[in-house]
Amino acid sequence: MTLLKFSHERLLPTLSEPLEEVTLTDWRENPSGNAGATALVVDNDIPLSDIASDLSGFSVVILNFPKFQDGRAYSQARLLRDRYGYTGEIRARGDVLRDQISYMVRCGFNAFEFSGEDVSGADKALREFSFAYQPGADNEAPVWRKRLSRAAAA
């Protein structure tokens, strides 16, 4: 596993800083006993409603891909960014492969416990597409917005 962080449109290998992890369930049951925790681990079958108040003390939220075909965490990441305004690190854990990372970035992930070996390939895969049809949790404007600005400029 290699920890990759996404910044300035690039994926860079990063040394794993020590994190104190706590699951959302444990945190909610015993916040004082987990006061030192820095990373919140949210399983992918947990509904994210009312999570806003849990997020404030955490600089990292870890979401899970038990198999890469299990895409629930994509929605969780979008909700964290779009709905709950979480701006810290969202880290993907589990079956995290090169061909899915660009979708993860579009959904708001910015750190990856990468299961593969080819880090430069994963970085390259991020730039395979120049545009996106739909808005995501990243900064990429959807194609229709680009069409509008182009039409306005013409």
Place this chain on the structure above:
Amino acid sequence: MKIITGNRLSDGLVVFLGSDGQWTPALERAANFADDAAKTAFADAQLRVEEIADLYLIDVDDAGALTGRETLRESIRKAGPTVRLDLGYQAGA
């Protein structure tokens, strides 16, 4: 007895593991394995990931003819579509 079969990775065509260790399109040239030997040979064949997609075992009788539940399916795989006799291995080279 068992035969090891799969589809060739490059073009998807049906192949069988021959007794010389090469893949062959002809069921008649496939190696027949006793059940125990089949397990070992299958595990070895599975390592050849760059050659084959979707590897599995099929049942044959002692004479090497298809037998069991999947006979119809395997006979169609071996020959080609029953509704297009001009296509598949049945059509010849």
Place this chain on the structure above:
Amino acid sequence: MYRYDEFDATLVAERVAQFRGQVNRRLSGELTEDQFKPLRLMNGVYLQLHAYMLRVAIPYGTLTSQKMRKLAHIARKYDKGYGHLTTRQNIQFNWPALVDVPDILDELAEVEMHAIQTSGNCIRNTTSDQYAGATAEEVEDPRPYAEMIRQWSTFHPEFSYLPRKFKIAVTAADRDRAAVKFHDIGLRIHKNDAGEVGFEVYVGGGLGRTPFVGPTIREFLPKEYLLSYLEAILRVYNQQGRRDNKFKARIKILVNSEGVDGFANLVETEWNQIKNSGVDLPREEIDRIHAYFASPKFENLSGESKTHKAKIAEDKEFARWARTNLAEHKTSGYSIVNISVKPIGGIPGDISDIQMEAVADIAERFSFDEMCVTHEQNLVLPHVKKDDLFAVWSALKAVDLATANIGLVSDIIACPGLDYCSLANTRSIPIAQRIAERFSDFQKQEDLGELKIKISGCINACGHHHAGHIGILGVDKKGEEFYQITLGGSGAEDAAIGEIAGRGFSSDQVVDAVEKLVDYYKNNRQDKERFLDTYRRLGAQPFKEALYDAA
């Protein structure tokens, strides 16, 4: 018709480049088959019994002659000279080599086509009414909305690894030719009491081993909210759809377990949070897409064509075809032409390279360069002048595409079955061929009227057997092919799931069994009743008796 701009073209080209890289990584052994399979599926590449299969997307079924000619070229150069029209208005090729697929995709991209999301657990090609843009029945053309959905769903980062595949269909007519109630999401464009146009939204329809007619979760959705509403449905499904059992993973199971109201509430709650957050298209983009679908410039013609009338009077065969294969056009002096791809004894939906080119030529000359694949595995020329009908028929006849059987007993939907498909338990095509041959007399077929037979070679129901007036499901019985009959299904606006008639029939018996049902109908129908109407009036019992008592 929609044309790619630089954005569409770039994305499709980049997708081909990406897949070329993925194929190379698979061939070099860097990717295992398990890792590669979902990637190839999302590019339309299956592994079937004999070879790979490539499914090419035809958005809402619509083709130009340029596209059709490219499909013919691909059939000839990379395949074995034919393609197969599918029940989702796509086309598939049965023999491509994996190493050739990137080149095929490059060739498709040249004519603004692709194989994106024609398989895999993602949002599939959106289907529509094959009479779209040509029928007076529709409130408006549904295809611009299908195109908006195509773009929104393409490479959707959140919804590419759903619990299961996801199919959307749109219609705008009361007569449903798109089977919208058998889709994960069905959309029916209609006018509300205030005269505004919007969508009725059905969710959780489907066939397969647990068939459901999709219930309405919203009677009226204002048009401008289409994409945010879809996004809300998909988000609920992505999070809450079952992933523990692939046979319970479709959205219909979630809708059923939550209840229609419960599910609708989940969607409405989600939608209320996102409906004004920038998911929906602005007016300008909606107008831009609509503009591509403007009606062709029809001539001012009288409703009656003297040429057509004269030809009907002098040629009985043409007259029959005109009765069975034409439909009313919205414009005076024009007709919608249905091309049957179900020759008697042929393979339903198979079309050769030469036939494809012939249809392309005919469409270019006589139908404003437009044609459409139907979910019943046929083709439509949407805009043909009545004066030209005889010429069109003659040209079709020359390539064996003038079978006069649209909607009749020999116009059978059949899945590829065990002749091609690795999931099938039994063959389907030979049964379709033998039924068509049994009822080959065109006069008798016409006399029987609308009768929809649909055949699936396994419980996955790709041949829509649940929706057949007579449905046939192949089951494996200790290595032998058996066929179960269902009765009274419908895929139209009166959607219904067929009822199992009783024990199955061997391959030898099943055609006789169908004939007994048809005979019973013929002897007991009233007036112009269809098979389905007689069945509904009399109930299942007498049909079952006819099927089993005399046996």
